[in-house]
Amino acid sequence: MKLFKRHNNVLPGFGITLGFTIFYLSVIVLIPLSALVFRTMGLTWGEFISTVTAPRVMASYKVTFGAALIAALINAVFGVLVAWVLVRYKFPGRKIVDALVDLPFALPTAVAGITLATIYSSNGWVGRYLEPLGIKIAFTPLGITLAMTFIGLPFVVRTVQPVIEEIEVELEEAAVCLGANRWQTLTRVIFPMLFPSILTGFALSFARGVGEYGSIIFIAGNMPMVSEITPLLIITKLEQFDYRGATAIACVMLLISFLMLLVVNLLQKWSRRYAD
């Protein structure tokens, strides 16, 4: 404490606040998460592999990651568009639209789930017009993608938006002065500046989709091998008191989350490589 104080600064309370931070973090987050890892270590390698690669589990990965990937791609495109429009253009109601973008953060996932299921079911507001066209969304993998798009949208918008805001006018003016047309300015000056943040937003949106549960189960149909997502499979195993199965699959999911977290951190580091 004394040592820290002398090397740091005169503000008080460093030892006690850091101590509490680490204590609370350990009790709430680190110890419980390590329980998952330790429980998985109770399984032999063979058991573990056969559990996490069982056909039904593999099918659930395919559905989950596939849908999350498509949803993240949709969000990357429309999220950038929304962010651009919100920062650069003036139109009536802009402030309200801007606030509404965060709805998926604020709306409980269960509410989103039952609402999306209702709207896109065969007699719902949107579903009834899609049904005659042969498009079924509710209770298919398409529904899963839809729900993941909903909950992932703010991630892209909110990562890209501040970067667009910070682009200096002078950069575009400089490009124009050097003879670039608008399209060249966009693709060669602005897009490269946005790209890291778009990737970060994409990764965040993807990670959120992979872990999502509440908004999906109502619209997914939850048919094993077809529209069953991995988080649901964990719950199913748990309800059948198959703790080992649930733990093993959860461990794989956790590992993937950590990888995504690492990727996002590296992306952010990379995006700051030109920062002063």
Place this chain on the structure above:
Amino acid sequence: MSIEIENVNKQFGTFKALSNVSLAIPSGELVALLGPSGCGKTTLLRIVAGLEYADSGRILFNGEDTTQSHVRERRVGFVFQHYALFRHMTVFDNVAFGLTVRPKATRPSKQDIREKVMKLLQLVQLENMATRYPAQLSGGQRQRIALARALAVEPQVLLLDEPFGALDAQVRAELRRWLRRLHDEIHVTSVFVTHDQEEALEVADRIVVMNKGKIEQVGTPDQVYENPATSFVLNFLGSVNMFHGRMSQGKAQLSGLQVHSNGYAGADDTPAVAYVRSHDIEIDRSQIDNSSIKAEIKNILKLGPTVRISLLIEGNSEFVEAELTRDKFQQLDLKHGEHVYVHPRQVRVFVDDFQI
């Protein structure tokens, strides 16, 4: 109150910010810590304040060791470089803060606080700004509020970190004179940090020139300007010309000019450097004595009241810069490309950084 700094060392990682700094500041003086950025002057000021702890060494206030006492107990007034005014408080609350945080037993009454704050606001000539927020003030006004806030606790010592650094040139000059007058009025021992030699020369009673964590010279403005102890001090105060050469038989032989220097008779054939301030270089149309050097005028720059002239020394590739008053320039009627004689009025020769 006097301040003594004894053998203070401070290291940040591998960077030695202060190495064995000792300094005595007599009571009631206004002292400038002058030096380039990174020379350790701000670190020294923060150690005196108690905002930073020295790795070793002592700080004494009035002969009493304060090294271990907390910043709160030192009763110093500190004016931060960017003022550090409390954004969410009015000007009045900012100035009153130091009084209102006192324990109940020693806290003045509301009425007393009010009177005192208003008096201070009068002192800094901002009594009609009491209800404003810092964001609504100009830079110079904020600076004065920061000063009033520091003075409210009746500090034994007033410390100012680059007090005019963030201000426009004109406001700066005004505030400098104002600070000098204020100090003459209240006479509290004050130390301010600056990288601006003009500021130090104009405001301070005494200047401490620092470089690379060490003190180069301590003295009155006249002393450090007229008798710089080291080549660094000379270089830092004002623009100078540098001549490289050698010492031989007590004379310095420097690109065409000879300087007699008796104090260094022992040194023979050692490298030496001579410095001449730009305004110590005279320009004449004819040779005065054997210290005059023939040169060609290469560039003329008119800077308001003074004129700066670059000259190329004949038979040499070295440039000399001379500074003349406008009057003198017009009198001589100098032209670009003309050949003239330059005559250094005062030459300072340094061998291994010792002046001869």
Place this chain on the structure above:
Amino acid sequence: MSAHVSTITTSVKSKDRAQNEPAVVRWLLIAVALIFLALFLALPLAAVFSQAFEKGLSVYLDALREADTMSSIKLTLITAAFCVPLNLFFGVTAAWAIAKFTFPGKNLLITLIDLPFSVSPVISGLIYVLIFGLQGWIGPWLQDHDIKIVFAVPGIILATIFVTFPFVARELIPLMEAQGREEEEAALVLGATGLQTFLRVTLPNVKWGIIYGVILCNARAMGEFGAVSVVSGHIRGMTNTVPLHVEILYNEYNYTAAFAVASLLAFLALITLVVKTIAEWKVRQQLENH
């Protein structure tokens, strides 16, 4: 101050240069963005309320007055009442240590604090079952002493604390870092104690950041579904939070009641968005005044 004048001029400029794209392109882009948002955000929001009031106000109110609904509301409020103050206290403490001091391992600590956001809610619930459940680490001991944590209220609270863990801290850390230490140092030089410095200088400066973090933390605490679903046990009237109750009503094909209860949560979400927008605006203002 001079800086805030300059930020205003740049932001005005940034809106003026919207003239760079031809008007047709501009309006086309605005239209596409708005249609997308309408379809994905506005439509679901409207649907919640429309479905809730489909059979009239009295049916709506009856659904809310029902005993199980009332008890789920109570449980959700209790959960938030534990979870928000705890995470608030943690957030402020962590932000103080991280933003005002330098120490090795700081970036790792920030990453670890963010961890719960990248963990699937289902896993967030599962880990507590693994510790406190009957087959868990201390489950048998708990049963011997007749303490119930999972499939009971404490489990719900714990899982909710986990998923809302980072909200306040991650909002405050960058804010406090941006504000630096000078004002705190000034307060100390003027003789303030550590507590006075914190209460009178630090806290007012991060007030809106705290409100922002708290409102988001609260929204998530009241709306969490996945994590709570795993640890709840789904006992009607006992361990059902509002989102879980919505699920039960929906699965019983009691759509109107489900949407009536859901509309409460949607309303909460709207309030959250409003407060969040105001807080965001205030935080920006505070940073610009810096």
